[in-house]
Amino acid sequence: MEKDLIDWKTHAWQDPRMAAWYQQRMVENRGTNRLKNQVEVALCAHHIAGNKLLDVGVGGGRASLPLARAGFDVTGVDSSQAMLDQTRAQAGETPIRLVQGDLADLKFANDEFDTVMSLNVLVHFPHWQEILAEWQRVLRPNGRIVFDIHSQDHEDAACAARGLPARPQDEDNFADYHSRIHVAELVETANRLDLAVVAVIPYNGGNVNTWLSGTLADGPRFNRLLSWLMSDSHLYEFVLFIEQEIYAHLSSRVTGRFMVVLDKRSDPDGNQAWLEHDTALNRVLDGPLDFASLAALEPSFDANWRERLNAHLDWPRNRVLLYNLLSAWDAFPAHLDLASFLDQRHVDALLTWRRQAMTDAATTRALRDLVALPGLNGWLRHQEVPLAGGLEYDLTRAMLARYFHAFD
Secondary structure: OOOHHHHHHHHHOOOOHHHHHHHHHOOOOOOOHHHHHHHHHHHHHHOOOOOOOEEEEEOOOOOHHHHHHHEEEEEEEEOHHHHHHHHHHHOOOOOOOEEEEEEEEEOOOOOOOOEEEEOOOOOOOOOOHHHHHHHHHHHEEEEEEEEEEEHHHHHHHHHHHOOOOOOOOOOOOOOOOEEEEOOOHHHHHHHHOEEEEEEEEOOOOOOOOOOOOOOOOHHHHHHHHHHHHHOOHHHHHHHHHHHHHHHHOOOOOOEEEEEEEEEEEOOOOHHHHHHHHHHHHHHHHOOEEEEOOOOOOOOOOEEEEEHHHHHHHHHHHHHHHHHHHHHOOOHHHHHHHHHHHHHHHHHHHHHHOOOOOHHHHHHHHHHHHHHOOHHHHHOOOOOOOEHHHHHHHHHHHHHHHHOOOOOO
């Protein structure tokens, strides 16, 4: 079955129409697409080493063409000639070598490249460890591998916290299969292949985040808020800040995807130290969480970071976005020491919205329970027509005023 899945994934993009659709999707500014593209391309560019680069699964060249234009010696390999044609069309006069081939059986010499990078490719294949071994082979000593993959740590932790069953990695469902790994597996594989873990960088970029399932940051209303990323530069910069300066410094549990950076050198002690740091971050994030405990583990969270966070929140839509994200904690004031992160004006706004939401929820529950009472339920019907729905606005206002003093 695994071979069938690999073959299906390998040949899925042979159709030129599919290749053209994918290329268009990668460059269009809609929803979180621009964000995903910027985050992923920037991560690749930041972590490459040396001058001679191999882009495996080059696709339309979105990660490697900017590097080729900057003067790097770039080779792109892809199983799909249609995707290579897209890259060639995008490249124009930019020099780039393009080769059709198998990502797990590269027709290159040992130690040929300074960096092997791959974007949105390894996420599709179950035999990721075999593929890494092949990439390691064509890499020079102390060279670098950069790739993204989904996080099983995220899936396990978020589903357990929400009482949900973890989604299986269903190899029978070819179209929806996505490879997910634990960072402990990554470290074990790195040790076996004489690779050193340089970094594991979580990012969201529009991917499914199980922590947000069923919260205010899930569904049509939140998607409507994200649609403003196209035209609201303040909102876009804030979401980019969340990606690059919050998620990127946290643990493998935080988001459903991460970028992996490995060097071709043996460092089992360093790999174990990295894994222990990731575990320590998870303990801190399990909370209660405050700024000092986070900053003690991650120096990136300093006074300047806090100042920039609060400056972003001066834009009203950014505060709304943060409030929606914080709803992933059912009782975030108890779990998260807001005052240690935020200026008091922002704390006051978020807690006011939280109290109002709790009041609304309590009112709604009370009215639903009230109209469900057998006697009242019958009284609020006329000729089998329910009348409660027509009274809900007046009843809600009366309850908010009398019992919650909401309009005082």
